[in-house]
Every structure is written in structure tokens, then in C-alpha cells.
Amino acid sequence: MRNLFAVAVLSSIYSFMMASVVLVLDAPDVALTEAAVGAGVGTVLIVGALYLTKTDESPPIHGMFLPLVVAAGTAAALLFGVSDTPPFGDPSNPVTALGPDYIARSIPETGIPNVVSSVLASYRGFDTLGETVVIFTAGIAVLMLLKRSPARRRGDGDKGG
Amino acid sequence: MRLDLILRVATKLILPFMLLFAVYVQLHGDYGAGGGFQAGAIAGAGIILYALVFGLAAARRIVPPALVETLVPLGVFIYAAVGVAGWLTGGNYLEYNHLAHDPVHGQEWGVFLVELGVFITVSATMVAIFYAFTGRGRSR
Numbered sequence: 001m002r003n004l005f006a007v008a009v010l011s012s013i014y015s016f017m018m019a020s021v022v023l024v025l026d027a028p029d030v031a032l033t034e035a036a037v038g039a040g041v042g043t044v045l046i047v048g049a050l051y052l053t054k055t056d057e058s059p060p061i062h063g064m065f066l067p068l069v070v071a072a073g074t075a076a077a078l079l080f081g082v083s084d085t086p087p088f089g090d091p092s093n094p095v096t097a098l099g100p101d102y103i104a105r106s107i108p109e110t111g112i113p114n115v116v117s118s119v120l121a122s123y124r125g126f127d128t129l130g131e132t133v134v135i136f137t138a139g140i141a142v143l144m145l146l147k148r149s150p151a152r153r154r155g156d157g158d159k160g161g
Numbered sequence: 162m163r164l165d166l167i168l169r170v171a172t173k174l175i176l177p178f179m180l181l182f183a184v185y186v187q188l189h190g191d192y193g194a195g196g197g198f199q200a201g202a203i204a205g206a207g208i209i210l211y212a213l214v215f216g217l218a219a220a221r222r223i224v225p226p227a228l229v230e231t232l233v234p235l236g237v238f239i240y241a242a243v244g245v246a247g248w249l250t251g252g253n254y255l256e257y258n259h260l261a262h263d264p265v266h267g268q269e270w271g272v273f274l275v276e277l278g279v280f281i282t283v284s285a286t287m288v289a290i291f292y293a294f295t296g297r298g299r300s301r
Contacts, residue, residue, distance in 0.1 A: 028194035032186065036202035041287055044209055048294035110268035112191045120196060121272040125255040128275065129240050131198075132282050136237045139286035143230070146293040 002057045004050050012043040029116060165214065172214040179207040187280055191269070197276035201283025208284075209291045217295055226296075229289045236282025243274045 015038030023031040060067075086093045102123065103115050112118040120128050186193075187200035212220030243255065250259035257271025258264040 029196065029199055032195055032199040033202055036199070036206050037287075040206045041202070041209060041291070044213065045290065045294055048291070052294065052297055109264070110272065111265040112269070112272060114191055114193065116194075117190050117196050117272065117276075118268075121275045122257060122268055125244075125257075125271075125275060128279065129244065129255065132237055132240050132279050135286050136233055136282055139233050139282075139289050142290045142293050146297060148297060 004055050004057055005047070008043055008046040008050065011046065012039050015039040015042065168214050172210060176207055176211060179210070180204060183207065183284075187276065190276060191272065197279030198283050200276075201280040202287065204280070205284040205287030205291075208288050212291065212295070217292075221292070224288060226289070226292050229285050229292065232281050232285035233289055234282075236278040236280065236285065239278035239281065240275055243271055243278070247271070 015034060019031045019034040019039060022034055090096065102119055106112055106115045106118045110118045110122050112122070183200045183204035186195035186203060187197060190196035190200070208220060208224055211223070243257070243260075245254070246260060247254055247256040252259050255271075255275075257267045260267035260270045
């Protein structure tokens with residue numbers, strides 16, 4: 001598929017399907033994020049990037065063999081990693097084993113019935129601070145790369161923006 | 162006559178409810194699904210939708226880029242300041258227990274402020290990235 005607009009739309013559809021899958025797995029907050037960020041804003045940004053560059057994929061510079069090896073190697077590494085994770089939904093997993101403790105402690109300690117919120121913002125507040133800093137860093141990095149400085153705008157007689 | 166009349170009218174109808182839903186997800190995060198990140202994503206997407214339909218200039222009049230670029234670090238600052246407030250009230254960093262007269266109220270205050278910081282940074286970062294992408298014009 002050479003037309004990258006179609007790829008952008010397909011990735012948006014894929015993201016929306018993933019949001020539905022996550023919703024079926026009882027994580028509505030993740031589904032909200034995936035639908036808003038992945039299917040919505042992400043697609044807008046991909047289309048924006050296509051507007052800045054080209055809408056057609058350039059012809060490949062390698063043959064089929066090298067990308068195939070890279071893809072197969074990555075898949076093998078990922079499968080090897082997955083084989084070491086605990087079984088999905090096993091009650092002895094650390095994730096499932098710690099759950100009842102948080103559920104029992106959340107209301108008496110924080111007064112917040114939604115355990116996801118109390119874990120995110122209170123018990124693991126440091127993690128969430130790190131996540132917020134990551135988003136901040138991503139935003140600053142994009143601004144540094146893409147934002148036009150006012151001095152340059154005066155210089156080259158800007159047409160857009 | 163503009164051909165995007167349907168888009169404009171539909172956006173005007175949808176947008177208030179989108180922003181209200183963002184506020185609901187933010188403030189109701191203690192009881193239902195969602196929190197600062199989700200609400201920030203929805204609010205940022207609402208502003209981006211407005212910019213897509215009504216043009217970048219109209220969006221920049223309502224949400225100026227200078228304001229957005231101030232809000233991106235402000236959210237992180239609020240979050241980190243809540244952590245320092247935990248220190249100053251005699252606890253660990255990001256410990257909310259002493260922020261109010263009893264630990265449960267302190268936790269609620271801490272979570273509320275922290276989620277507010279996340280909301281500000283997430284929504285502002287989305288809009289800032291969108292402005293950076295669309296404010297450039299074609300390079301060729």
C-alpha cells in the first residue's frame with residue numbers, strides 16, 4: 001500500500017478496535033485514552049505530518065529479504081520475552097495478588113471508591129509524576145523540532161501559519 | 162458559500178458536550194472511569210476538533226499558543242508542588258495525609274490537585290503538538 005492517507009485511516013480504525021478490546025477487558029479508562037489519543041489526536045497528527053511531507057510512500061531502497069529478517073527477528077525476541085511472563089489472569093501473579101490489598105485499603109485510607117484513581121494518584125503518585133514529566137518532555141521535544149521561531153518567520157517570508 | 166456547513170453545525174453542537182464530558186471525567190474520576198489523563202486527552206481533542214473545522218487562526222484566538230506553552234510546564238509544576246507541600250506539612254514527598262485536618266481529606270485534596278496538574282499538562286501538550294504540526298505550512 002503506497003498511499004499513506006489510507007495507512008493513517010487504517011491505523012485509526014485499528015486503534016478504535018483496540019479501544020473496544022480494552023473496554024471488553026474491563027478497563028474503560030484505558031479505552032477512553034486509546035479512543036481519544038490513538039484514534040483521534042494521533043490520526044490528526046499523522047495526517048498533519050503527511051501534509052508536511054509527502055502523501056505517497058517512496059519506493060523501498062532494500063529488497064524484501066532484509067526487512068523480513070528484521071521483522072522476524074523482532075517477533076522472535078518479543079515471543080521469547082512473552083514466554084517468560086506469568087500466565088494471563090493467574091491468581092498468583094503479583095498484579096492480581098496485590099489487588100485485594102489495594103481494594104481493601106482504598107476507601108478507609110483515601111476515601112476514593114475508584115481504586116484505579118487512588119492507586120494512580122496516591123499509592124503510585126511518583127509513577128504518575130514520572131508519566132506527566134514524560135508527556136511534558138514529549139511536548140517540549142516536538143516544539144523544539146517543529147515550532148518556527150519568530151525570527152525565522154520574518155526572514156523567509158512565511159506563507160503558512 | 163462554504164461546503165462544510167454540516168461539519169460546522171455538528172461541531173458547534175458536539176463541542177460543548179465534549180468539553181463538559183472532559184470536566185465530568187476529570188471531577189468524577191474518584192468514582193467512575195477516568196482521571197486527569199483521560200480528561201486532558203478529551204479536552205485537547207475538543208480544541209483540536211475546533212481548530213480542524215474552524216481554522217487554526219480561530220483556535221489560536223481562543224487558545225493562544227503562548228497560553229498553551231505556559232500551561233505545559235504549569236501542570237508538572239502543580240504536581241511537583243503538591244509533593245513539596247507533602248514535605249512542608251511533615252510527610253514524605255507526595256504524601257497527602259497531612260494536607261488537610263484528617264488523612265482522608267488530605268488524600269482527597271492531594272489526588273484532586275495532582276489530577277488537575279495531569280489534566281493541564283496533557284491537554285496543553287496535545288494542543289501544543291497540534292499547533293507545532295499545523296503552524297508550519299508545507300516545506301516544499
